[in-house]
Amino acid sequence: MPETDELIIHKIIQGDTGSFGRLVERYQHQIYNLALRMSGHREDARDITQETFIKAFNSLPAFRFEASFKTWLYRIASNSCLDYMRRRNRDSARRIERPPEETLDPLELVPAGGPGPEESVLKRESREAVKKALERLPDLYRLPLVMLHYQGLSYQEIATAMAIPEKTVATRLYRAKKMLKNCLTGGDNGEMFAGDKKTGQTSGWRMHAL
Amino acid sequence: MIKKLAKLLAGECTPSEELAIRRHLGNCPGCAAELEDLESVGLLLDLLEPEPPPADLLGSIMAGIENTSEDKNKLPALRRRPPYRPAGLFRDLAVAAAAALTVFWLGGSLLSPITSSADGKLSGAVNGYIRYTGVAVSRTNEAVSELNSGLFSSAGKFSPIKNKTGK
Numbered sequence: 001m002p003e004t005d006e007l008i009i010h011k012i013i014q015g016d017t018g019s020f021g022r023l024v025e026r027y028q029h030q031i032y033n034l035a036l037r038m039s040g041h042r043e044d045a046r047d048i049t050q051e052t053f054i055k056a057f058n059s060l061p062a063f064r065f066e067a068s069f070k071t072w073l074y075r076i077a078s079n080s081c082l083d084y085m086r087r088r089n090r091d092s093a094r095r096i097e098r099p100p101e102e103t104l105d106p107l108e109l110v111p112a113g114g115p116g117p118e119e120s121v122l123k124r125e126s127r128e129a130v131k132k133a134l135e136r137l138p139d140l141y142r143l144p145l146v147m148l149h150y151q152g153l154s155y156q157e158i159a160t161a162m163a164i165p166e167k168t169v170a171t172r173l174y175r176a177k178k179m180l181k182n183c184l185t186g187g188d189n190g191e192m193f194a195g196d197k198k199t200g201q202t203s204g205w206r207m208h209a210l
Numbered sequence: 211m212i213k214k215l216a217k218l219l220a221g222e223c224t225p226s227e228e229l230a231i232r233r234h235l236g237n238c239p240g241c242a243a244e245l246e247d248l249e250s251v252g253l254l255l256d257l258l259e260p261e262p263p264p265a266d267l268l269g270s271i272m273a274g275i276e277n278t279s280e281d282k283n284k285l286p287a288l289r290r291r292p293p294y295r296p297a298g299l300f301r302d303l304a305v306a307a308a309a310a311l312t313v314f315w316l317g318g319s320l321l322s323p324i325t326s327s328a329d330g331k332l333s334g335a336v337n338g339y340i341r342y343t344g345v346a347v348s349r350t351n352e353a354v355s356e357l358n359s360g361l362f363s364s365a366g367k368f369s370p371i372k373n374k375t376g377k
Contacts (some may be wrong), residue, residue, distance in 0.1 A: 021268060024268050049267060050267070123257070131258060149255045154220075170217060173220070177216065177248050
């Protein structure tokens with residue numbers, strides 16, 4: 001039976017710092033993909049993930065065993081993502097914007113008998129469109145959507161991670177999906193602007209994150 | 211109702227909530243269309259598949275932690291202070307009160323020539339303070355008079371401080 005997170009944490013606090021590697025192995029996939037969907041870049045996702053785990057390690061003495069380690073880690077990851085995005089947005093005016101990375105497309109290595117090349121191209125284009133639309137969502141809307149859809153967190157876990165009420169989670173999720181849908185289907189000019197990342201603007205009206 | 215649809219899709223509804231929503235959907239084409247809309251967003255998001263983290267990510271995280279641990283070891287042991295306890299607070303308040311009394315006792319005695327007995331010391335301290343404040347008040351009133359006569363002759367005048375002891 002695998003060791004629980006709490007048991008590993010006890011060992012680390014007692015001096016077995018190497019055991020932290022087991023927690024990293026357990027959660028690096030989830031945290032990395034959260035960071036990837038938030039930042040849109042693999043290098044940034046790597047930096048955010050590294051920062052998250054180092055902060056978690058340094059904060060372990062303050063860990064209260066009341067909440068689960070997973071929720072606690074996601075709280076740190078959420079803050080790391082949002083801080084990183086804020087710094088990146090602040091710096092983006094001073095450097096040339098990197099082009100968005102293309103999503104890895106396993107369908108390009110299609111064996112014989114699989115979907116044809118046209119279907120692969122179509123799927124790749126759809127994937128890129130979804131990726132771009134997701135990245136254009138305001139950070140405070142994108143984060144709960146990514147945590148719900150890709151990480152499988154519950155409303156309560158998302159609320160704890162973002163330190164917001166569950167009702168606010170529900171509102172942001174609903175609005176995020178509507179904005180995404182509008183962007184992808186060409187509703188409201190099909191354009192979604194995020195001037196400052198706290199608000200989303202669609203066709204002239206401004207939505208403030210609750 | 212619309213937010214409840216999102217909740218339904220997220221699997222966050224209780225069985226009774228879900229039943230109520232499904233019943234409503236049966237009678238409301240608008241909400242049924244909205245649900246379909248939200249479901250389609252989920253299908254679109256599914257197009258993005260998870261990616262494996264870089265192979266050396268674990269190694270670089272553990273190396274970063276090693277560096278952090280080394281930095282902490284170089285810090286002096288006093289970096290972590292013991293938590294402040296309530297007993298310490300009361301002790302500190304008692305010491306402060308004793309110090310204030312001592313200052314009051316000795317201060318009053320210094321301002322007054324009376325130093326013989328305990329009663330004498332106490333009256334000396336009190337009288338000393340009264341005389342001291344009386345002198346301070348007199349000096350302030352003199353300054354006020356000068357200001358009133360010199361600079362503000364045409365404007366409103368300051369009122370002198372009234373010494374309640376009458377001195």
